[in-house]
Amino acid sequence: MQLGIDIGGTHTDGVLLDQNNQLLKHNKLPTQPQDLTKTILTSCQQLTSNLTTKQLDRLVLSTTLATNLIVKEEYRAAGLLLIPGPGLNPDWYSYSPHAKILSGSIDHRGREVKSIDEAEIKQAIAGFIKNEVLNIGICGKFSTRNPEHELKIKEIIEDDFSEVENITLSHKLSGKLNYPRRVATTYLNTGVQTEQNRFISDIQTGLNKLNLEAPVYILKADGGTMSLQEAKNAPIKSINSGPAASIMGIFGLTEPSETSLGLDIGGTTTDISLFIGQEPIFKPKGITINDYKTSVRGLYNQSIGAGGDSLIQIKNGNLKIGPQRKGPAAAFGGPAPTPTDALVILGLTNSGDKEKATASLKPLAEEMNLSIQKLADRIITEFCSQIQNKINQMLTKLNNQPVYTINKLLTNNRIRPTKITGIGGPAKAIIPKLADRLNLNYEVPNYSPVANAIGAALARTTRECTLYADTSRDYYNIPELGIEEKITAEFNLKKAERIAKQKLKANLKNQTPEIEITNNQAFNLVRGFNTTGQIIEVTAQVKPGRRKLNAN
Structure with a gap:
């Protein structure tokens, strides 16, 4: 049996599948951002309450931890030791305020042209430590051809600087060239490593207390899984884990045999993906996060800051949905009006307290001189319009650049979707309306509210x-x-x-x-x-x- 758990910004979804990939149990819990471990362990405990320890084969986690740290710029200070060699402007690659350009170089064939200076290296590291920068990334321009310099610097740190907590070697993250991407990837990996390692350690401790001994994997940006040890060394590979889970969930629940859009409508964001035939669009050179172009291969997606629990405001007489989220929808005890409240008022969902939803929208309706019903309808129209605009922007961009799927480069292909597949809590209410606006067929598969967790559970190892x-x-x-x-x-x-x-x-x-x-x-x-x-x-x-x- 296998567990899949997807930790979203709003909810954490969990599923238990048997050896034949049949769904046995599923749950949905509020995510506790300040204690992700507790949320995960509660989900595990509920799903495995009737299992013996040996019945569980594996647990796969889809986590937004690294992504959120980067997007919110809450990662640790990272010291960068860069060995670019001659011919490059080092200012282009100094992403960190704690960056040191070192002498020494390796050429494109892996030959040492100039040796590194040990005294210079020790001085740089001592400066990092003085400034309490205890996570260090090392990136040589051609270290993928010969990692000798990176390995020697790592040895110096381990021998003489026990204060350093984590070391990232760029050649371990990607074997391909493209120095700017490799520097950015090394920097971000170094910054998130401490929090990722603490998270993994807490998960392992908690699972031991639950007597769950199955191997644990983390979902990567490419839709595959990696071991906890790899996740400790290369946490950067888990960025976009959530969107990857939604894409793998759509894969697991449907047959995307035509050119189709995938929409995961969550509480805080909506993730948009694209399938051509039976394959999702892929980013082989690397995905971009918070304007950092990385070397992390990943599935293509676009996100907008509008979801079922997004805050609704009036700005300059116009409706504004998101990107803030104050909490759950008012219909579920939350503090502010949301698109979900509009769905409750319109009778497009059977759950939630209509009186609370109405009370939350009343001040906005009065300000806009609309009835509650008309305001609710306008909110859903605006919500769909935001998604539609993002889809159109995405398609325009993709139709003017090379497009890759997992297996091939597509050439001379005009991308024209014929279908939308929707997952996530609000999908059943929103997708039909959006499909009508776009003149597309649509599908909302069974178990769509927990599709991301299903995608995590079904994911395979990739390397x-x-x-x-x-x-x-x-x-x-x-x-x-x-x-x-x-x-x-x-x-x-x-x-x-x-x-x-x-x-x-x-x-x-x-x-x-x-x-x-x-x-x-x-x-x-x-x-x-x-x-x-x-x-x-x-x-x-x-x-x-x-x-x-x-x-x-």
């Missing part, structure tokens, strides 16, 4: 690695896995593909996923009209797949 080989220098390395080995001059592209698959599969230990090659290239090194070797680069990944909820 990617990049093998870089230089036959003239007799070596290859796989930076994400910390592997560097000698090779002979006979090493070729075919051998590189085989080794990349083998090493990735071995890293996944007891799992037996299908591994595929997504990138392979080789070019000759020529000197004096003679070929002296080859540069080979291969990317291997766990083949993306999906599992469906068994409705029988």
Whole structure:
């Protein structure tokens, strides 16, 4: 059996599935932002009350912790040790006020051009510690080709600076080039690591008290899972975990065989995704969060700050919905009017106290000189209009740039959705109205209020690695896995593909996923009209797949 728990900004949803992916139990609890662990453990306790410890195979968590820390800029101060080498403006990459540009460089083939200065490094670290900056990220421009400098700096820190709490090595986060993205990713990973590690430790302690011994995984931005150890080392990979859960939930509950929009209408936000055929749109170079372009591969989504519990105000005579949220809807005991209250008044939902909803909207209705009924109708119209505008902006942008799905680059494709699939609490009331405005078919599947938790429970492990080989220098390395080995001059592209698959599969230990090659290239090194070797680069990944909820 497997548990899936999605920790949203408003509610935490949980599901228990059996070995055949049938839904046995589900729950929905208010999220306690100041004590996420308590919310998760309460959900676990309710769902597993009749289970023995050995009946549970795994628990998958979708968490907004890292995302919220970054968006709200509440992460820890991060010290950056950057080794960009010559030719780049270091000001472009100094995301942190605590950044130090170090001497030393590695070239594009992984050769050391200039060694690092140990005294300079120690001086920089001592300065960080003096300013109480105890989390440090290290990023060399070509460390994916040769991580020697990053590893040496890490060794210096561990040997001489026990005060440092966490160290991030950029080559462990991504094996691909693009220095600006790698610096940003290293910076954010370093900043959120302390809180992520505390969260994971609290979860492990709480689960032990509940005698739940199943392995725990965190949902990543690409819709796959990672172990708790990987989540400790690379918390940045869990950004956009919530939107990924909604996309995987739609995957698990429907058959998106046509070009379709996915909408997850939550309490605070609405997340919009896009499916082409049976595949979601993908960001292979990396997703952007809070204007930081990262190297974190992820599923494409757009969010707006309007949900079922968003605050409704009147600004300059016009309705304003969101992005603030004061609490639950007034119909459920909350302090302020929300779109959910409008749904209650219009009879579009069977739950909630209509008198409380009416009382919350009355002052706004009087100010706008409207009846309560007409105001409620206008609120829903405005809510749908905000979502529609965001969808139109998204489609315009996507139709003017290269678009990727998980498996391929789409070219010359004009994206024209024919359907909307909606999930989330208000979906049954909102999606039909929105579909009518957009002239699209629609679907609101069963269990849509807990679709994100279902998506988490059904998610598979995903992993990617990049093998870089230089036959003239007799070596290859796989930076994400910390592997560097000698090779002979006979090493070729075919051998590189085989080794990349083998090493990735071995890293996944007891799992037996299908591994595929997504990138392979080789070019000759020529000197004096003679070929002296080859540069080979291969990317291997766990083949993306999906599992469906068994409705029988």
